[in-house]
Amino acid sequence: MRHRMVSRRLQFPADFHVSPRNASPGISASAEPHSVYDAWLASRELPGGNGAYLVPGGQRALNAKNARLALYVTQTCTLDFLKILWGLNPLRTTLMMSLNIIRSLFPAFRGYSQALIVDELQSLIASESFTWTRLVYLVLTEVFRRVIEGCLDSFAASNENVVLGSARFFIEYKQMEQRLRLDIPTLADPTVRALLQESELFARSFGGGGFGMLSPLDFIHVFSLMTEIASHIVLIVSLTSGPFHFGILCLSIFSTLLPLFLSWFSCSRDQKEHVASVKEARASDRQERLRNLAYSDSHRPEIELFGLGDWILKSWSGARKIVLSFEQPAYARNTSIIDQFNLMELISAIQNIPLLLLLQSPAASLGSLTVYRHSIQSLVYAFRNLVTTARMAFQGIFLMSAFTASMRLKPKLNPKHDELVRYTSVLGGASISARGLSYTYPGSSEPALKNINFSLDAGETLAIVGYNGSGKSTLAKILLRIVDFDKGSLLVNGVDIRRYNPDEYHSHLSAVFQGFSKFSTTVKENVGLGNVEKIGYRSAIETAIRLAQADTLVESLPNGLKTMLETPGFESMSYPGMMFQDETSQRHGLSGGEWQRIALARAFMRANEPGVDLLLFDEPTSALDALAQNQIFETLEKISRSPSGERRKTIIFITHRLSTARRADKIAMMENGTISEFGSHEELMTKNGAYAALYRASV
Numbered sequence: 273m274r275h276r277m278v279s280r281r282l283q284f285p286a287d288f289h290v291s292p293r294n295a296s297p298g299i300s301a302s303a304e305p306h307s308v309y310d311a312w313l314a315s316r317e318l319p320g321g322n323g324a325y326l327v328p329g330g331q332r333a334l335n336a337k338n339a340r341l342a343l344y345v346t347q348t349c350t351l352d353f354l355k356i357l358w359g360l361n362p363l364r365t366t367l368m369m370s371l372n373i374i375r376s377l378f379p380a381f382r383g384y385s386q387a388l389i390v391d392e393l394q395s396l397i398a399s400e401s402f403t404w405t406r407l408v409y410l411v412l413t414e415v416f417r418r419v420i421e422g423c424l425d426s427f428a429a430s431n432e433n434v435v436l437g438s439a440r441f442f443i444e445y446k447q448m449e450q451r452l453r454l455d456i457p458t459l460a461d462p463t464v465r466a467l468l469q470e471s472e473l474f475a476r477s478f479g480g481g482g483f484g485m486l487s488p489l490d491f492i493h494v495f496s497l498m499t500e501i502a503s504h505i506v507l508i509v510s511l512t513s514g515p516f517h518f519g520i521l522c523l524s525i526f527s528t529l530l531p532l533f534l535s536w537f538s539c540s541r542d543q544k545e546h547v548a549s550v551k552e553a554r555a556s557d558r559q560e561r562l563r564n565l566a567y568s569d570s571h572r573p574e575i576e577l578f579g580l581g582d583w584i585l586k587s588w589s590g591a592r593k594i595v596l597s598f599e600q601p602a603y604a605r606n607t608s609i610i611d612q613f614n615l616m617e618l619i620s621a622i623q624n625i626p627l628l629l630l631l632q633s634p635a636a637s638l639g640s641l642t643v644y645r646h647s648i649q650s651l652v653y654a655f656r657n658l659v660t661t662a663r664m665a666f667q668g669i670f671l672m673s674a675f676t677a678s679m680r681l682k683p684k685l686n687p688k689h690d691e692l693v694r695y696t697s698v699l700g701g702a703s704i705s706a707r708g709l710s711y712t713y714p715g716s717s718e719p720a721l722k723n724i725n726f727s728l729d730a731g732e733t734l735a736i737v738g739y740n741g742s743g744k745s746t747l748a749k750i751l752l753r754i755v756d757f758d759k760g761s762l763l764v765n766g767v768d769i770r771r772y773n774p775d776e777y778h779s780h781l782s783a784v785f786q787g788f789s790k791f792s793t794t795v796k797e798n799v800g801l802g803n804v805e806k807i808g809y810r811s812a813i814e815t816a817i818r819l820a821q822a823d824t825l826v827e828s829l830p831n832g833l834k835t836m837l838e839t840p841g842f843e844s845m846s847y848p849g850m851m852f853q854d855e856t857s858q859r860h861g862l863s864g865g866e867w868q869r870i871a872l873a874r875a876f877m878r879a880n881e882p883g884v885d886l887l888l889f890d891e892p893t894s895a896l897d898a899l900a901q902n903q904i905f906e907t908l909e910k911i912s913r914s915p916s917g918e919r920r921k922t923i924i925f926i927t928h929r930l931s932t933a934r935r936a937d938k939i940a941m942m943e944n945g946t947i948s949e950f951g952s953h954e955e956l957m958t959k960n961g962a963y964a965a966l967y968r969a970s971v
């Protein structure tokens with residue numbers, strides 16, 4: 273299926289940050305929401321839930337507050353949204369809408385045409401001049417009508433498929449674009465995760481309805497159902513005239529609407545029961561976590577080692593049973609005598625009364641009775657469909673609001689437009705000055721970093737050392753602008769780091785993370801991804817591999833640079849879809865140290881580029897032997913200097929090997945989330961404090 277390119281004009285403004293959950297005031301029954309996001313969030317609030325929310329995708333209760341929110345969303349974005357979707361495929365969308373209306377008239381025509389045949393048959397038999405020709409003519413007309421109807425149906429279905437397909441592509445494209453734009457602090461927010469989940473459900477609704485979801489393009493079904501109902505009513509009215517028939521008509525309508533009233537009654541009663549409780553929300557969350565744990569490959573070794581299987585299964589089944597008890601269909605929970613009584617049989621008996629009365633009329637024919645019966649049944653069916661569709665549309669409005677709100681999310685680390693400062697390189701590398709930096713991970717009670725103070729001149733080398741959990745990697749993430757800090761200031765090249773656009777800032781850095789990625793692809797791509805612009809340059813990739821002392825390793829692999837690397841199952845999902853994963857294709861596993869060389873080569877792809885001012889390596893050689901480790905640090909030293917020997921890049925590395933730390937110009941000793949000692953190796957040894965003790969213990 274061909275899809276149009278997503279136009280640049282179809283952009284949603286990125287205009288808000290999600291405020292912390294406890295800062296969200298909630299929306300009272302009468303207050304007007306301030307934005308689509310507010311309306312979306314308010315629709316998920318559980319009554320009396322004290323800040324608890326419906327699970328993502330949970331059916332919104334049909335109440336006054338939600339109706340008002342739905343109206344707000346409809347007024348605020350539905351029309352714009354429909355215009356965007358229409359703009360993707362104007363001709364086909366218009367055709368789809370027209371065909372839906374035309375097709376909604378078919379059932380009434382069908383009934384009418386069948387009535388004609390029955391009447392013709394009746395009169396032919398009654399007149400005792402029965403001939404097959406007339407009947408064959410009528411039957412052929414009916415067959416022709418059905419063939420036309422069938423052709424139109426199949427054309428309409430294939431057209432609808434194209435329209436829904438391009439709409440789905442557009443939504444999915446926008447979603448992926450937005451997901452890639454959002455940064456880690458934004459994506460870590462539970463509300464943002466729920467928003468994105470509902471937005472994904474919205475994309476799925478373009479698969480042609482189902483699962484209680486309705487896309488905005490399906491809203492046309494509401495109108496076509498109304499047209500269908502109107503056409504049935506016109507047909508029924510045309511069959512009846514005078515007060516006698518009017519009475520029959522009223523009785524017919526009453527008996528037709530009876531099931532609807534009853535379904536509304538049980539529907540609104542279900543609604544009250546269906547409002548998910550806090551208990552259900554918690555159980556659902558727990559069930560999902562346990563399910564992910566059970567299916568996760570990365571946790572498999574521990575699950576086996578600690579024999580967690582039974583515990584996971586028991587805990588999951590406990591949570592699952594709670595969720596299922598809320599999902600039980602109405603009939604499973606109906607216990608009253610009225611519920612046990614089969615009302616539908618009574619209703620169909622009532623529906624026969626008007627037919628019997630109609631038979632008393634002298635004008636009644638077998639055909640009119642057939643069409644009457646058919647129209648009434650179709651009317652009931654269409655009414656029922658209308659109710660279900662309306663309920664789905666109600667939910668669809670909120671899923672659409674999730675999509676629209678998610679498109680307006682702004683990455684938390686992006687500076688405001690008027691605060692933005694372009695990054696300018698400084699001779700010699702990046703200079704850094706941190707004052708009073710503190711940071712606490714979301715959901716954590718203890719700060720990971722407290723009052724961090726240090727300065728580094730352009731071109732200097734800093735080694736960060738310290739005990740486990742002392743905050744080294746957290747400080748690295750803050751310096752790399754992957755996470756934000758809560759208090760203090762951090763200047764890079766004399767400018768507040770918060771004023772740089774993170775993407776621009778990142779283009780001046782290269783790094784190896786402690787938990788670096790192992791991509792499920794070839795060696796060439798694993799390395800080349802360090803500088804995607806040069807991913808096709810074999811010589812650049814080979815140079816990076818040489819710098820990381822990985823050339824001998826790559827030469828020993830069966831297909832050299834083209835060797836597909838085997839990664840643990842879960843991690844392979846971190847880079848899906850880049851290459852076709854054939855189960856039979858030969859993949860090659862690597863040792864921990866070999867993977868580390870590949871990660872170093874990836875960092876060297878970028879490190880050597882001019883304009884890259886800061887290299888930050890978090891335990892880059894932890895799995896390497898002593899010889900390889902020395903060679904890597906010599907390479908780093910070489911990269912950081914110009915051919916004439918001047919410093920041109922600032923280097924920060926985190927290490928537990930103090931024999932390598934002493935090579936650095938400055939050393940930061942970290943303890944309990946803060947830098948307790950800072951200076952050169954000699955200065956810290958003279959001080960005879962924590963660093964000196966650690967150094968002596970390690971050599």
Ligand SMILES: Nc1ncnc2c1ncn2[C@@H]1O[C@H](COP(=O)(O)OP(=O)(O)OP(=O)(O)O)[C@@H](O)[C@H]1O
Nearest residue numbers: 713714716720738739740741742743744745746747
């Ligand atoms: N995602 C997280 N959420 C909450 N707390 C975290 C998270 N990551 C780290 N921490 C906590 O922050 C503190 C500092 O962790 P960090 O990883 O920075 O330590 P580290 O010095 O790099 O440790 P190591 O030497 O073991 O790598 C620890 O107490 C850790 O438990």
